[in-house]
Amino acid sequence: MxxxxxxxxxxxxxxxxxxxxxxxxxxxxxxxxxxxxxxxMMLLSAMQDPIIWAGIVLLILFFACFLSALSWADLSFVLPATASGYILNVFLAHRYLAEPVSASRWMGSVVIVLGIALVACSTKSSDVKRADGKEATERSETC
Amino acid sequence: MLTAIMVFMIVSSNAAGDVLLTRGMKEIGDISAVSPLDWLRVARRILTNWNFLLGVLCLSVSFFSFLTVLSWADLSFVVPATAIVYVVTVIGAKFILKEEINRMRWAGTLLVCLGVALVCIP
Structure with a gap:
């Protein structure tokens, strides 16, 4: 939960x-x-814009949530779960920024999320190995 | 064309940043600080590591390039198009960090490429 x-x-x-x-x-x-x-000058004036700062604060919040989820959950779960945000990004851009989104762009976003899920699945075995190795060294330290 | 160059810049600086940060953090080693003095030592080790600092610089370049391109390009194009960074990072991990990449990861990487290609169809 x-x-x-x-x-x-x-x-x-x-x-x-x-x-x-x-x-x-x-x-x-x-x-x-x-x-x-x-x-x-445009970038300088961006750094004085409250909307840009709100965006930056939200991206920092994303990064903090991503890192803390990684501290207890598997990367192979967290990565594809957060990658689903690609689709939400396209949806928000379409809905609130009135960007025209073609069918191929929608499909492309879904395929990207599937690809990231596959990449994440492939990390599972090596992560388990690393976790085991770490556990072993911790155990030996306590011994 | 300019958008393509900016996406290339975002992706390459992001991937370079990730690879440099990983190399830096591996050099720094396992962080298991307990006391405030330990934290200070870890902070000093991180802030004097060139790979780490260069990594942060690359990620800043990537962020400002992202901001720049957003001033004219569609968000619904830029965000999926920059997903190609997963591919570049995997290639960087293989050839620079000498990590092993299995078939499933290559398959996923290929799917990401396909997705990005679909997004780029005008």
Whole structure:
């Protein structure tokens, strides 16, 4: 249950965080001062934008949740579970940033999540070995 | 074209950052600090490790490139497209960190590539 809550917070924080960053950057880019295109000043003004900071705080929250979930749960579970956020990201961009999302883009996002799940499955055996090895050294230390 | 270059920059700096951080943390070794003095020692070891510091620098470059590209490109394109970082990191882990990559991981990596290709279809 704890894992489910932390991963849900992580996925939501990352997707909403990215959406806020995108919204903030597009708002800044649409200002008349930056009509000539991208400039370094744009990044400086981004660092003074509350929407961008809200996005950064949410991404930090994502990272903290991701790391704490890893401290007790398997990477092979946490990685694909948080990767599902790719689909939520596309959904939020479509719903709240009014981005047109083609069928192939939706399909691509789903295939990416499946691929990450496979990569994560493949880490299981080596992680178990490492965990065993660590346990063994800890035991020998206490001996 | 500029978007493609930026995605390439995000991905390569992110993967390089991950590989450097991993190498740095492996050099630093198992962190099992108990007392505040132990924590200070660990912090000093981390903050004087060049691999770690370069890794953080690479990840910052990646983040600011991400912010930059978001000022004109679609989030629903940039986020899935940068998933190719999983592929680059696996290749980096194999050739730089000499990690063993099994068939299942290559299969997953290939699926990620396929997904990214689908996302990139205009």
């Amino acid at each position: 704890k894992t489910a809550i932390v991963i849900t917070i992580a996925v939501l924080a990352q997707a909403v965080g990215n959406t806020l960053l995108s919204k903030g950057m597009k708002d800044i880019a649409s200002q008349p001062a930056f009509a000539d295109g991208f400039s370094l």
